[in-house]
Amino acid sequence: AQKVTQAQTEISVVEKEDVTLDCVYETRDTTYYLFWYKQPPSGELVFLIRRNSFDEQNEISGRYSWNFQKSTSSFNFTITASQVVDSAVYFCALIKASSGSARQLTFGSGTQLTVLP
Amino acid sequence: NAGVMQNPRHLVRRRGQEARLRCSPMKGHSHVYWYRQLPEEGLKFMVYLQKENIIDESGMPKERFSAEFPKEGPSILRIQQVVRGDSAAYFCASSPRPYEQYFGPGTRLTVT
Numbered sequence: 545a546q547k548v549t550q551a552q553t554e555i556s557v558v559e560k561e562d563v564t565l566d567c568v569y570e571t572r573d574t575t576y577y578l579f580w581y582k583q584p585p586s587g588e589l590v591f592l593i594r595r596n597s598f599d600e601q602n603e604i605s606g607r608y609s610w611n612f613q614k615s616t617s618s619f620n621f622t623i624t625a626s627q628v629v630d631s632a633v634y635f636c637a638l639i640k641a642s643s644g645s646a647r648q649l650t651f652g653s654g655t656q657l658t659v660l661p
Numbered sequence: 662n663a664g665v666m667q668n669p670r671h672l673v674r675r676r677g678q679e680a681r682l683r684c685s686p687m688k689g690h691s692h693v694y695w696y697r698q699l700p701e702e703g704l705k706f707m708v709y710l711q712k713e714n715i716i717d718e719s720g721m722p723k724e725r726f727s728a729e730f731p732k733e734g735p736s737i738l739r740i741q742q743v744v745r746g747d748s749a750a751y752f753c754a755s756s757p758r759p760y761e762q763y764f765g766p767g768t769r770l771t772v773t
Contacts, residue, residue, distance in 0.1 A: 577760045589704075589752060589764035596760075635704065639760055647694070647759055648706035648717065 567636030686755030
């Protein structure tokens with residue numbers, strides 16, 4: 545069984561600060577995918593990134609960056625120069641890549657990020 | 662390309678009534694997933710469907726809940742005889758291929 549842990553329940557920062565959201569996962573599978581989703585106050589789930597287990601390259605997209613470390617089973621997400629619009633709940637998720645029928649995402653419990661002006 | 666559509670966005674039902682939640686996947690997507698977000702809980706998988714087939718329903722409650730994805734039309738999540746504990750946000754996701762899921766805006770179900 546898979547498990548995703550987001551130990552930080554809530555984080556509050558002041559605008560322009562950098563912030564890192566932690567994600568630690570457990571899986572016995574060697575092939576899997578990791579995701580980050582954003583849930584703003586309006587409630588929808590916005591896809592941010594997908595990373596497969598064979599690709600440990602860090603990724604940067606604008607102010608967002610992701611650090612995947614297989615050795616520590618972590619997939620952390622950093623927002624640089626945070627903005628008020630970044631305030632949301634952020635979910636880390638995992639899906640195992642198998643030839644079977646299982647395609648369910650296992651989500652962490654989410655981190656509520658509040659960016660203060 | 663329109664995103665995943667869900668309707669209604671908000672649904673209020675009295676205890677004992679039926680709730681029908683609809684999901685139209687993105688164009689070209691043949692895989693549909695339903696997840697539930699209960700208050701104070703994370704998002705939990707319920708069911709995975711392809712056209713006319715339920716592939717994985719391991720997350721569905723054993724009673725009162727059913728899902729379908731007919732050949733034509735949206736996917737439907739049906740909850741019979743709703744109870745207060747069914748109040749939650751229900752999200753549908755679709756994907757063109759495995760390991761890529763795009764979510765709709767969700768349906769907020771309130772049972773009074």
